[in-house]
Amino acid sequence: MNIYDIAKKAGVSIATVSRVLNNSARVSEATRQRVLEAVEEEDYKPNVFARGLMLNTMKTVGLMCQDASDPYMGAAINYLEAGLRGRDYEMLLCCTGPDPEDKQRRLSQLLARKVDAVILIGSSFVEKTEEENRYLYQAAQQVPILFLNGILNGENIYGCMSDDYKAVKHAVSYALGTGCRSPLFLYRADTMSAGRKKAGFISAIEDAGIPFSERMCCLSGRNAREAAECLKALRQNHGVFDLVMAADDELAVGAVKYALETGIRIPEDISIIGYNNSYLAQCCTPELTSVDNHLRDMCGSVVDMLMKIFEKEEIPHTTVIPGELIMRGTTGR
Amino acid sequence: MNIYDIAKKAGVSIATVSRVLNNSARVSEATRQRVLEAVEEEDYKPNVFARGLMLNTMKTVGLMCQDASDPYMGAAINYLEAGLRGRDYEMLLCCTGPDPEDKQRRLSQLLARKVDAVILIGSSFVEKTEEENRYLYQAAQQVPILFLNGILNGENIYGCMSDDYKAVKHAVSYALGTGCRSPLFLYRADTMSAGRKKAGFISAIEDAGIPFSERMCCLSGRNAREAAECLKALRQNHGVFDLVMAADDELAVGAVKYALETGIRIPEDISIIGYNNSYLAQCCTPELTSVDNHLRDMCGSVVDMLMKIFEKEEIPHTTVIPGELIMRGTTGR
């Protein structure tokens, strides 16, 4: 069932069928109806490959993330997919894992598939050196590259990020205001995002007159269990802390576990602040005070930016979305 | 940069270039090298649309799930993507939400895109009536349909599922063996999977000589917080229970919250068993005893089945994977 069959059935030429289907140019209402009828009857759908061949696009964007099982990534995938679908774009998903070579290979596969753009979820895709990022710049020569919560300067590279610096600074300042004196920054990887959070952490404690030391930062393992063990070890080594600012909720949950398992009272003896305000924040007892970075808005913004880019509209390369501190049971002694 | 350019550059015809790239037929080693050189130099990649037009496939499978932010779905997406990528298939992801009409529309969009198969994650895609499932049967006339943890009988429809019945039966029997006398089944939706679990629950308690009553089943809200409230309400209404068998970990976490907030000791006064053995199981204190349904194996199995289907191999329509009870701190009084 192709356009020729429909044309024959409707008694018109394929050009007219095409025009009706793409409502391009003007077609008389009468023939329009005849064509639509035929299309309806045969349940005809234009062949996407032939279409792609002509238009050089299949209205598809590639999405790359490290790990879809991370609830934060998962939520982002959901929001992005909804936004794209609303704009008639489909989503090709790649879960790359942490290996840079895999990321590179996957990106080039997406390009070979002629995606119209690539969205990268998380700053884990931004490497430290120009050299390591080169594949991104090269990709940007073919299609727009957008970061969700990341940033990389370059032609045809865009990003939307939450204001991690301000959000963490505000959260830590608040906790210090309730009487905490020994803050700890708990994170799990040296990503760009973690860097911004750390800077906000430092700024907040220095504003409070507490001199910063690298010993106030704890690089934890990858999950709640390991974070808890990490904190226990730190305590054994005479590290004192009465405030844990975690880079994400899972680590904060680890801090809660640490406190519960060591008999430290929350929030009387220790305040804990998570980040992302994911559903994990409501899965522990007490529930987590956490920074909501408005992921939904960020995703919406990324999709908006993308559509404007497709329209050749000039837009700023970076959009910043403010965070918000959600108060629950792990702070406010 | 197309196949003609490469042919010219290598001094051969396009047919030869095509032959080299698809290593079909025999090509003399000399010309082969010349072609590969040209391909390399120009970094030539065949146009996927033209390719699709000829072969009528782009090696893509559609994946449908209700909600990618669910960690269970997310993990499945990860595993499936890895499996497919290893077989040179790409993945088109649809997050449908719960509305049946959306599911139907999204599926037909995938078909219009000429995906080679569709994988549905979770039994939420199987409806109660034939009528409601008709779109699935129709889709199966075009491409194979595979369920991850679901089942629907029909031509060209396949599924891999965990043995929820046995797994729950075993878990509940174990808990009853430790002395629990008032079991409760906590679930959140009347899916097929929940039905199998419930059946296992009933069988276990009847084996233990406890007569089943519908009051032993609690249909909870959608998250941990709501599950906790649900149990509190139940208790107010004089419902007694010292064992909660939850249909997933998030609900089990809700049960833990309920116990912690009401001052009920775990596991002395109440045993709690989760399902999925997701990372949530390690996010609460005490950590959850949970049923691991070997999601990784299930996903691997689905991909294997799919590849065999593509090879026109005859395979059983259903594969069953056994579950396993992982012991942690919420059971064993």
Next chain:
DNA sequence: TTGTACGCGTTATCAG
């Protein structure tokens, strides 16, 4: 072993 010519199903162009 290699090359020629055609078909795949669209959309775009241009003439009527």
Next chain:
DNA sequence: CTGATAACGCGTACAA
């Protein structure tokens, strides 16, 4: 407003 025809880039019989 409509129709004929030329791209689009590839794979593949068939001929050489």
